Amino acid sequence: MLLRLFLFLFCLFGSLAAHATSVVFLNPGRSTEVFWVGYTRFMQAAADDLGFELTVLYGERDTQRTLQQARETLDSEVLPDYLLFVNEEHAGPEILRLAAGKPIKLFSVNSHLTEEQQRYTGNTRENHPNWIGSMVPNDEEAGYLMARELFVQAEQGTSGEIELIAFAGNRQTPASRIREAGLQRALAEHPRVRLRQMVYGEWSRQRAYEQAQLLLPRYPQTRVIWAANDEMAFGAMQALEERHKVPGKDVLFSALNTSREVLQARIDGRISALVGGHFTLGGWALVLLRDYESGLDFAAHGGKDRQVLLFRLLDEKQSRRLMQRQEQKGFGLDFWKFTLQGRPGVEDYRFSLDALLD
Incomplete structure (x- = not known):
C-alpha cells in the first residue's frame, strides 16, 4: 500500500515538473554586471517561488548576440512558454519579427518600444497578438x-x-x-x-x-x-x-x-x-505571468502595458535595510502574496520597493 502511494506521488510530482511553465529571459547585460546579476537574482527568487522554470541568457552588451539567442530560442524544437525581452539598443522589433506566428507569449520589460518603432510594430496585442504585455519603471x-x-x-x-x-x-x-x-x-x-x-x-x-x-x-x-x-x-x-x-x-x-x-x-x-528599485521589475513581471497562466489576465487588472513606480530615493537607513534584505534567501518575500489569486476584491497589483524596506 505504501509503495503504491509512493509511486502515485512520484508520478504526480514528476508530471507537474515536466509541465512546469518555462520562461526564457533575454538579459541584455553582462553576466558579470552587478545590476543585471542582481536583477536576475530577484527574478530567480520569484521564479522559484511561483513555480516557473527560468532560463536567463546574457547578451553581454552585444545586441547581435542577443538577437542570435532569440533566433536559437525561437527556432528550437521545444519552445518555452514565455520569452521576456528588453528593447535595449532598439532590438525589440527584430525580436517580435522572429517570434511572429510562433506559439509563444512575449513580454517586454524595462525598455518599451519607442513611439516610432510602434508605428511599424503596433503595440502589445495588436499586430503581434502573442506580445501580451510590457512593464517599465518610472x-x-x-x-x-x-x-x-x-x-x-x-x-x-x-x-x-x-x-x-x-x-x-x-x-x-x-x-x-x-x-x-x-x-x-x-x-x-x-x-x-x-x-x-x-x-x-x-x-x-x-x-x-x-x-x-x-x-x-x-x-x-x-x-x-x-x-x-x-x-x-x-x-x-x-x-x-x-x-x-x-x-x-x-x-x-x-x-x-x-x-x-x-x-x-x-x-x-x-x-x-x-x-x-528597478532591479525588482523582472520578478514582478513573473507575478503577472503567474496570474495570466491561471486565467487571470493582468490586462483587466491595471492594463496590459504598465509603468510601475519602482524608483525611489534611498536614505542611509533604507540603504541599510535593503542591504539586509538582499542577503536573505529569496529576499525574504512570498511572491504569491503579490498575485491576485484568491484575492477577489483586489483590482490591481501593488508593486513597489516598499516590500523590501519593511
Missing part, C-alpha cells in the same frame, strides 16, 4: 529625483552658479534617454545649476573614469555630478579622488541602482543622492 522620475536632490543639497548655504557634469547611459537605449528627460526637468526648476557638459558613459565604470579625467580639469568648478547608474558614478568618483578631492564633500554625486557597493557609499556619504 525612468523619467528616477532622473528627476536624483537631480533634484543633488541640486537642493548643492544650493544650501551657497549663492551663485552651480556647475554640473552629467554622465548619461546610451543614446540607443530608451530608458537612458528618458532618465535624461528627468534631469532636464530638474534643471528647469533650478536655474542656478548650469549643465556644463553631458557625455554618454555607456553604463561603464572604465569609460566614465576616462571621460571624467578629461572633464574635471576642463570644468574645475564642478560642484555636482549626475550619473545615470552607479558604475558611471564610481568611475567619475575615481577620477575625482585622483585630483585629491572628496566625493560627498567637494563634489556631490548621484547614482542609480542598489548594488552592495553603492548602498555602502550612500551610507558612508560618498553618494549624496541614490535612487533604486
Whole structure:
C-alpha cells in the first residue's frame, strides 16, 4: 500500500515538473554586471517561488548576440512558454519579427518600444497578438529625483552658479534617454545649476573614469555630478579622488541602482543622492505571468502595458535595510502574496520597493 502511494506521488510530482511553465529571459547585460546579476537574482527568487522554470541568457552588451539567442530560442524544437525581452539598443522589433506566428507569449520589460518603432510594430496585442504585455519603471522620475536632490543639497548655504557634469547611459537605449528627460526637468526648476557638459558613459565604470579625467580639469568648478547608474558614478568618483578631492564633500554625486557597493557609499556619504528599485521589475513581471497562466489576465487588472513606480530615493537607513534584505534567501518575500489569486476584491497589483524596506 505504501509503495503504491509512493509511486502515485512520484508520478504526480514528476508530471507537474515536466509541465512546469518555462520562461526564457533575454538579459541584455553582462553576466558579470552587478545590476543585471542582481536583477536576475530577484527574478530567480520569484521564479522559484511561483513555480516557473527560468532560463536567463546574457547578451553581454552585444545586441547581435542577443538577437542570435532569440533566433536559437525561437527556432528550437521545444519552445518555452514565455520569452521576456528588453528593447535595449532598439532590438525589440527584430525580436517580435522572429517570434511572429510562433506559439509563444512575449513580454517586454524595462525598455518599451519607442513611439516610432510602434508605428511599424503596433503595440502589445495588436499586430503581434502573442506580445501580451510590457512593464517599465518610472525612468523619467528616477532622473528627476536624483537631480533634484543633488541640486537642493548643492544650493544650501551657497549663492551663485552651480556647475554640473552629467554622465548619461546610451543614446540607443530608451530608458537612458528618458532618465535624461528627468534631469532636464530638474534643471528647469533650478536655474542656478548650469549643465556644463553631458557625455554618454555607456553604463561603464572604465569609460566614465576616462571621460571624467578629461572633464574635471576642463570644468574645475564642478560642484555636482549626475550619473545615470552607479558604475558611471564610481568611475567619475575615481577620477575625482585622483585630483585629491572628496566625493560627498567637494563634489556631490548621484547614482542609480542598489548594488552592495553603492548602498555602502550612500551610507558612508560618498553618494549624496541614490535612487533604486528597478532591479525588482523582472520578478514582478513573473507575478503577472503567474496570474495570466491561471486565467487571470493582468490586462483587466491595471492594463496590459504598465509603468510601475519602482524608483525611489534611498536614505542611509533604507540603504541599510535593503542591504539586509538582499542577503536573505529569496529576499525574504512570498511572491504569491503579490498575485491576485484568491484575492477577489483586489483590482490591481501593488508593486513597489516598499516590500523590501519593511
